[in-house]
Amino acid sequence: MSKALIAGINQVATDKGLDREVIFEAIEAALVxxxxxxxxxxxxxxxxxxxxxxxxxxxxxxxxxxEVLNERTEITLDEAKRYVPNARLGDVIAVP
Incomplete structure (x- = not known):
């Protein structure tokens, strides 16, 4: 699907005269x-x-x-280091 997504974005950008970045940002906003x-x-x-x-x-x-009290907003240091090796207590990190 990924190649099809890129092809679709390219087609819409060409057909509508839009900047590809605008389309990517719209998709990202829709996902959020x-x-x-x-x-x-x-x-x-x-x-x-x-x-x-x-x-x-x-x-x-x-x-x-x-110590994690809210799994949606907090992460332990050990787990954080799997995503950001130099993470420290108090840091805010992006977790996939």
Whole structure:
């Protein structure tokens, strides 16, 4: 589907005279909106679509803490280091 997504974006950009970046940003905003509709607006969500491959990823921002009290907003230091090797307590990191 990723190649088809890129081909579709290119086609829409050409047909409508739009900048590809505008289309990518609209898709990312739609992904965030859909996620928040399903999982609640409290989560700090970011969506990224790879401009070359079309791969889509959703990230949540979580604070690095010693003890997790809220799994949606916090992450332990050990777990955080799997995503950001130099993470420290108090950091806010993006987790896929």
């Amino acid at each position: 909106s859909a996620y928040k509709r399903n999982y609640g607006p409290a989560a700090n969500i970011t969506a990224k679509v790879d401009r070359a491959t079309g791969e889509m990823r959703i990230y949540t921002e979580r604070e690095v803490v010693e």
